[in-house]
Amino acid sequence: MKRVRCLLLPIAVLLAAPVAAGAADQGKITVFAAASLREAFEAAAPAFTQKTGIAVTFNFAGSDTLAAQILQGAPADVFASANENQMKKLADAGALAGAPATFARNRLVGIVPDANPGNVSAIADFARPGVKVVLAAATVPVGSYARAAFARMNGHDGLPADFADRVEKNVVSNELDVKAVATKIALGEGDAGVVYSTDLTASVAAKVKSIAFPPGAAPEATYPIAAVKSAPNAAGAHAFVAFVLHDGQTFLKARGFISP
Amino acid sequence: MIRAATIVASLLLLAFIAVPLAGLFVHLSPAQIAAGLASPVARTALRISLVTTLISLALTLALGTPLAYVLARGDFRGRSVVDAVVDLPIVVPPAVAGLALLLVFGRFGLLGPPLRAIGIELSFTTAAVVMAQIFVASPFYVRAARSGFLAVDRDLEAASATLGMGPLRTFAFVTVPLAAPALLGGAVLCWARALGEFGATIMFAGNLEGISQTLPLAIYLNLENGDISIAIAISVLMIVVSLATILVVRRYERA
Numbered sequence: 001m002k003r004v005r006c007l008l009l010p011i012a013v014l015l016a017a018p019v020a021a022g023a024a025d026q027g028k029i030t031v032f033a034a035a036s037l038r039e040a041f042e043a044a045a046p047a048f049t050q051k052t053g054i055a056v057t058f059n060f061a062g063s064d065t066l067a068a069q070i071l072q073g074a075p076a077d078v079f080a081s082a083n084e085n086q087m088k089k090l091a092d093a094g095a096l097a098g099a100p101a102t103f104a105r106n107r108l109v110g111i112v113p114d115a116n117p118g119n120v121s122a123i124a125d126f127a128r129p130g131v132k133v134v135l136a137a138a139t140v141p142v143g144s145y146a147r148a149a150f151a152r153m154n155g156h157d158g159l160p161a162d163f164a165d166r167v168e169k170n171v172v173s174n175e176l177d178v179k180a181v182a183t184k185i186a187l188g189e190g191d192a193g194v195v196y197s198t199d200l201t202a203s204v205a206a207k208v209k210s211i212a213f214p215p216g217a218a219p220e221a222t223y224p225i226a227a228v229k230s231a232p233n234a235a236g237a238h239a240f241v242a243f244v245l246h247d248g249q250t251f252l253k254a255r256g257f258i259s260p
Numbered sequence: 261m262i263r264a265a266t267i268v269a270s271l272l273l274l275a276f277i278a279v280p281l282a283g284l285f286v287h288l289s290p291a292q293i294a295a296g297l298a299s300p301v302a303r304t305a306l307r308i309s310l311v312t313t314l315i316s317l318a319l320t321l322a323l324g325t326p327l328a329y330v331l332a333r334g335d336f337r338g339r340s341v342v343d344a345v346v347d348l349p350i351v352v353p354p355a356v357a358g359l360a361l362l363l364v365f366g367r368f369g370l371l372g373p374p375l376r377a378i379g380i381e382l383s384f385t386t387a388a389v390v391m392a393q394i395f396v397a398s399p400f401y402v403r404a405a406r407s408g409f410l411a412v413d414r415d416l417e418a419a420s421a422t423l424g425m426g427p428l429r430t431f432a433f434v435t436v437p438l439a440a441p442a443l444l445g446g447a448v449l450c451w452a453r454a455l456g457e458f459g460a461t462i463m464f465a466g467n468l469e470g471i472s473q474t475l476p477l478a479i480y481l482n483l484e485n486g487d488i489s490i491a492i493a494i495s496v497l498m499i500v501v502s503l504a505t506i507l508v509v510r511r512y513e514r515a
Contacts, residue, residue, distance in 0.1 A: 064483075065483065068483045068488070113368075115368070117367065132384065134466070137467070137481055139481070171468065172384035172466060172468060172471075173384050173466025173467050173468050173472070174466075174467050174468060174469075174481070175462075175466070175467065176462065176467070176480065176481075180462075184466070187362060187366060187367075187368065188366070188367050188368040189362065189366050189367055189368075189383045189384065189466075190384075
């Protein structure tokens with residue numbers, strides 16, 4: 001009989017685990033957030049926990065990946081996206097609890113490795129034949145913002161009318177999120193990339209040089225946040241959204257984000 | 261009681277594995293799956309995957325067969341260390357493999373500058389895809405081949421030698437045919453693992469359609485917007501291929 005119990009115990013645990021997870025644990029929330037928010041949100045989390053007693057678990061990835069995960073039923077309480085498209089996808093699917101609110105803005109910036117193997121000194125150089133450009137995939141917010149910026153530069157300031165197409169021809173990799181772009185440039189694998197100014201963390205900034213977009217070219221990235229309708233912890237989700245819109249602003253500003 | 265518990269436990273795990281895989285098949289109609297696979301993205305990824313995995317397999321056979329033979333027959337100090345090194349990529353996370361490749365073969369990696377001096381740049385190329393695949397998949401072949409060679413009766417090799425066959429001919433006409441089931445099984449497993457390679461590839465070779473975007477990368481990249489049908493179609497294809505692989509390997513294992 002003893003042996004039977006040994007066998008049954010793991011089965012009972014297996015069966016009980018999902019039930020336990022399903023029972024709303026009001027002491028914690030899961031936040032799905034754009035990869036570019038990692039440093040700011042991780043810095044803000046202890047303050048939120050201290051204020052509310054709610055522990056935060058993060059899932060950082062490209063906003064498109066996160067939106068797809070939530071649409072497939074991932075147990076997210078809050079979604080913080082790096083653009084409005086991915087948030088709109090959830091809103092259209094009826095997956096949000098209430099309207100999303102913009103909590104931060106971010107600037108695009110070009111980066112090149114410190115050694116500058118591609119000899120890139122201006123955004124215009126991204127189109128020079130042979131320059132290895134690393135961007136985030138067009139479905140990732142920073143990838144779509146970057147392409148929009150290049151398109152706006154078409155035919156301006158003496159650039160060719162097909163400037164954006166020429167840059168696209170130089171793209172050697174479409175990375176899965178903005179952090180991967182920063183890594184490939186910091187390692188010197190790519191000659192030039194586009195990230196958010198907030199991605200120039202101390203460790204990245206030590207290995208890359210940043211290049212500003214011409215005034216007016218780069219659209220500002222808009223970050224909306226919303227509680228997810230199927231949130232396991234609805235109250236905690238709303239508390240986190242409120243926190244990010246108010247107290248959390250300090251942490252975002254400290255990391256270079258612009259207030260909405 | 262024990263029997264009932266055994267059955268329940270078995271069924272639980274079986275269902276846990278089988279249901280999600282089967283779920284992919286019911287998500288789309290066969291026509292939708294065909295349309296997804298016919299899309300330009302899927303077709304390009306299929307071409308890249310086929311070309312790279314076949315090159316990876318050929319190189320693994322050429323370099324892995326001698327290595328496996330040495331591991332099976334050679335009696336040298338440190339063989340267990342070599343054994344462990346060969347097996348390492350099987351358990352190391354693919355992302356670690358990709359990072360390791362990048363830090364050695366990348367532009368500013370250990371071998372980057374000398375390679376560049378002779379005009380070779382590997383990162384973001386199709387060659388990098390092949391390297392990532394060989395790194396993670398070749399151990400599957402070497403392991404199988406090593407066991408296959410170990411199982412060959414050495415008396416038969418000795419008999420062949422007494423009949424005047426040189427070592428190379430003995431290897432080609434006695435050892436390899438006798439170990440053939442293991443070699444083929446290992447080759448198929450190696451190829452399938454290369455086909456599924458994701459982490460090391462995205463890390464080392466990046467992701468670009470027509471250059472480095474293999475089927476697994478295409479699945480990940482197309483989990484976006486309306487393209488999820490393409491991701492599912494490719495997934496279904498990969499499950500079918502994987503299932504065929506397992507059936508083939510089983511056959512050779514039994515033979």
